[in-house]
Amino acid sequence: MRAPTGDDVWLVRDHALGRLVLSDDRFSRAAAVGARVPKLVDVQPAPQSMVSMDGPDHARLRRVVTGAFTGRRVALLGPSVERLADDHIGRLIAAGPPADLSEGLALPLSRGVLCSLLGIPPQDSDCFRDHVEVLFDSTHGTRKERARHRVRLVSYMTGLIERRRREPGDDLLTAMVRAHDEARLSRAELITMGLTLLTAGYETTAGQISLSAFALVSDPIAYQQLRRRPELLPSAVEELLRLTPSTPVSLTRVATQPVRLGGVTVAAGEAVVVSLIHGNRDEKSRSASHLTFGHGPHRCPGAPLARLQLQIVLARLLRHFPTLRLANGPPDALAWKEGLITRGLTRLLVEW
DSSP states (O other), X not given: OBOTTSOBOEEEOOHHHHHHHHHOTTEEHHHHTSTTSOOSSSOOOOTTSGGGOOHHHHHHHHHHHHGGGSHHHHHHHHHHHHHHHHHHHHHHHHHXXXXXXXXXXXXXXXXXXXXXXXXXXXXXXXXXXXXXXXXXXXXXXXXXXXHHHHHHHHHHHHHHHHHHHHXXXXXXXXXXXXXXXXXXXXXXXXXXXXXXXXXXXXXXXXXXXXXXXHHHHTOHHHHHHHHHOGGGHHHHHXXXXXXXXXXXXOOOEEESSOEEETTEEEOTTOEEEXXXXXXXXXXXXXXXXXXXXXXXXXSOTTHHHHHHHHHHHHHHHHHHOTTXXXXXXXXXXXXXXXXXXXXXXXXXXXXX
């Protein structure tokens, strides 16, 4: 297919072939961030980012953060996520309908959870919102504008790292600073990893919450069934992740050698992108796990935390709003993100 950049890339829509591309080391993420290879969009992660590395380098960086997303660590975050969800939902109830589930719940909850995880002071939570959204915008703004926002984020992250070195806490950023001091991370890798967790975790999770809430309030029968049988919620969350992912396509991989893929041969140097949303709906693989969090070495380490947030938010919506529905009056009750690498809604007005 012809990408927005004008480059030609292979698009994989088959579930089994998608899993192969995402896990086979002949398809390289490190090669995909090179200067003279086909790109899907012109918004690219930094070369020193964990998501831009292969093999031992990727594994080394990944080990630094995976401990924060074990079942035990994520469970410890549960009460904090519950308090944040209760706080934001309480504000929606107090203000009365119509309420915006995107601006009033999905976005601030995602920011709050990231602040808690990384050790970002709550009063700083709004400072990165605009910068992050510009970085994820693949069509609006210029490269210079995106670069300017990235410089501001780098400056903020650098200052926060120094603050965590002086005032360590029980958070992921402190653990990353410790890894740097133990020579397991370079300074550039430390800063980039902080930015990667901050930007990717915020945009994708907020989008997933808004998409999942929209799907539920658009289906009154399913909504009432879940209210009557809340034990079905975990499986419902998996189905929502499968059907309406906030990450519709994978990051680009570049073939390092000729690879036979389906009915074609992908030549060395050609780019491949996996359509996660198509793979998730592949009828041949309905019994297999979905691809929303990826597959293989680069599978999203934050998946358990994203699931936790979805389950907590949706459980509280079902409990507090027996008749939650899309707002009928306003003509602009829904607004979708445009030009972004991730999916989601910028406005989701509901009433009850």
